[in-house]
Amino acid sequence: MTQHTDLPSDLLPITVGQFFAAHIARDADTASSFLTEDAVIVDQDETLRGREETHAFLRDAGSEFEYTTEQIGAHRVDDTHWVLTVRLEGTFPGGAAELDYRFALRDDLIAELVIANHPA
Template sequence: MTHTDRPTDPIPTPLRDFLAASIVHDADTAMRFVADDAVVVDQGETFRGHDDIHAFLRDAGAEFSYTTEQIGSRRIDDTHWVVTLRLEGTFPGGLADLDYRFTLRDDRIAELVIANHEA
């Protein structure tokens, strides 16, 4: 379900498929949409290259139980997108809205920056 109080643009298939795989910690499938030289930054921690990003996707949040819901998406330009996800679960605070800021190159994710949602 997508909330209508935030801008929502249809997201490109590679981003949609990446998010679907990463939400269920299917790192192997998620990596199909990530460039070999990609960089992922999650709350200030940087992961570079296939092995680091694969481990991040496999392990991030695995110690918690939570649900994930897309609550917005915004196209910046042809290669930049922001997708806002709401996580609710057993992690500290119990609720978080996160912006996933994607940079695409040749239909693959070249960069992903995950940070608290900017209201």
């Protein structure tokens, strides 16, 4: 059974919180350290696999824009799946977006991250 619970960010798994803090700071080396060797990141229908591709994504994603990131929601789906909802505002087309960062954990590391538009 899926359980959706809104959570404050301090109740998220440490791995998710520390990854997200590093990602916001654009620290790809630290963010990558929270991924499994065979991690998969899906961003807007682009799939990246393994250490090299995911690290390059974390290093380069959004680098052509200036933007701010604010966590506006978080919930636990089950013991290994968590969702952070964030609001981006910046110089990218449209100027604002709400995204879900859907995490799947394995052995206290991120095995999969799917970044998708937050449903309205």
